[in-house]
Amino acid sequence: MKKIYLETFGCQMNVLDSELVETQLRALGYSFTPALDDADVVLYNTCSVRQRSEQKVWSRLGILKIRKAEDPALVVGVIGCMAERDGAGLMKRMPHVDLMCGPSELDQLPALLENHLKTGKQQHALAGNNSRRTKTLDHAREDPDDGLEALDLARSFSPYEQRFQAYVRIVRGCNKFCTYCVVPYTRGAEVSRSPQVILEEARKLTDAGCLEITLLGQTVNHYAYAHDTQASTSTGPAKQRTTFAELLGLLHEGLPHLPRLRFLTNFPADFGDDILQVMRDSPRICRYLHIPAQSGSDRILQMMNRGYTRDSYLELVGRARRIVPHIQLVGDFIVGFPTETDADYALSRSLAEQVRYKNAFIFKYSPRPGTVGIKRYVDDVPEEIKRFRNNDLLRLQNHISHELNRELLGQVVEVLCDGPSGWGGTNAPSDKDSLIAGSAHQSPVELGATLAAGLSRAGSGMRLDRHGQPYVAPQVTAQRPPDWVQLSGRTTFDQIVVFDGPPALTGRILPVRIREALGMTIFADLAEASDACRTGG
Ligand code: 5AD
Ligand code: SF4
Secondary structure (H helix, E strand, C coil): CEEEEECCCHHHHHHHHHHHHHHHHHCCCEEECCCCCHHEEEEEEEEECCHHHHHHHHHHHHHHHHHHHHHHCCCEEEEHHHHHHHHHHHHHHHHCEEECCCCHHHHHHHHHHHHHHHHCCCCCCCCCCCHHHHHHHHHHCCCCHHHHHHHHHCCCCCCCHHHEEEEEEEEECCCCCCCCCCHHHHHCEEEEEEHHHHCCCCHHHCCCCCCCCEEEEECHHHHHEEEEEECCCCCCEEEEEEEEHHHHHHHHCCCCCCEEEEEECCCCCCCCHHHHHHHHHCEECCCEEEEEEEECCCCHHHHCCCCCHHHHHHHHHHHHHHHHCCCCCEEEECCCCCCCHHHHHHHHHHHHHHHHHCCEEEEECCCCCCCCCHHCCCCCCCCCHHHHHHHHHHHHHHHHHHHHHHHCCEEEEEEEEECCCCCCCCCCCCCCHHHCCCCCCCCCCCCCCCCCHHHHCCCCCCEECCCCCCCCCCCCCCCCCCCCEEEEECCCCCCCCEEEECHHCCCEEEEEEEEECCCCCEEEEECHHHCCCCCCC
């Protein structure tokens, strides 16, 4: 049977889509290989949020063109947002692409592949326009056996796969139409999945040994599922709605053995106290809120069509901190939006200073074809200014993150051990520490930027940490037993912690005592279970 190489770009939603596509194709007998050269079928699951994400795929497709000329039997497929956004352009520029499948049509991918293998002809399944897509999604809502819903439902749950973390989709698509964003055009209208189906999926994951579930949606707080119930009272049929707060409560209660429940991403408007109260009252819901501001300037927020102001955003931040003690906030910013002045940028900077995010992802504005932004506004902020603002905000955020991490020194926190860490061998940061900005955890779409200042100075030969500061090796405490390796784990606030221990601790939740916070990396030692203290959900 054919071997598939599948590479995923972009957000957690794409990671989940790739997992579901893989499940579906494995069930049909295909196997997967991590080696591109070994594959009979190459699939790229693509992202269109910024031009840079698309460029990576263009260049990979360019290379495959040469290989395909030598090996015409090779099958090349582009799935996800880029296929949906620019199917026609892709076919024209890259005629060697055999398959194209939009994110709303992924249930059709096996049929496309089979058809191509039978006929040798190019195959595509793209929603094409909003009306058809909306119809497809409306259908998905009414009929749980609809293809798209079936894609999520077809997920496999093997206790032997040893997965400790999983994503579960709760809302598809987005209705917000922020002027810079391509997502409503590629993923279509917002549709909430039924709470029963979500609970069932999460329960199967938990039964298979999963310890952390992240609920996914572009705007999870807009989750609203309308049940058509036939009330047997004289008042006639009653329409009952499940809100996001209710869904969280239902999952917390219905999954008593799940230690960690998280959710991504929140929209800063329409965020009720009910959600915060459920977070406060549910000890296994992580006290972690990813809530992108995008800008601190009301004028820019209005041009972005975000529907809130700096003050109302800050009001939400205050409310979240008041209702949910110890909550940690994570943000996104776009710098260099059309017409952004130094004064507008200064407002974003001061917002980051005021909020003190645990972490923030910072992106340079990228005009996207098809959006209102590209039609309405000229991309008039010069690249050097975008880059300067990007690096400046990154430096500020890294400084804040470092300060927040240092507050943890000496504390015992619980981490979910992900396995051997990527640092290599010893409990000290490698040079990678100076190359990655923000957090070792992947951003909502991808790591927003590398810390260019760190990068260029890292080239000078001096070893630097992520802030571009001279690297100081952390003290390595007691001699470690020979079978111990360096492990990494995540706190409930999604901070990466590196510690030494036996590999068998992988997939366990353990107490560790924080010893050192260098740049964005936290170093710790295993602690006794009795030392554990709760620092949040
Ligand atoms: N340019 C730059 N950043 C963007 N994002 C979305 N669209 C664009 C764009 N056109 C960023 C936003 C969003 C994150 C997922 O990606 O900050 O929150
Ligand atoms: Fe894009 Fe998020 Fe705005 Fe939706 S809410 S349009 S996904 S930035």
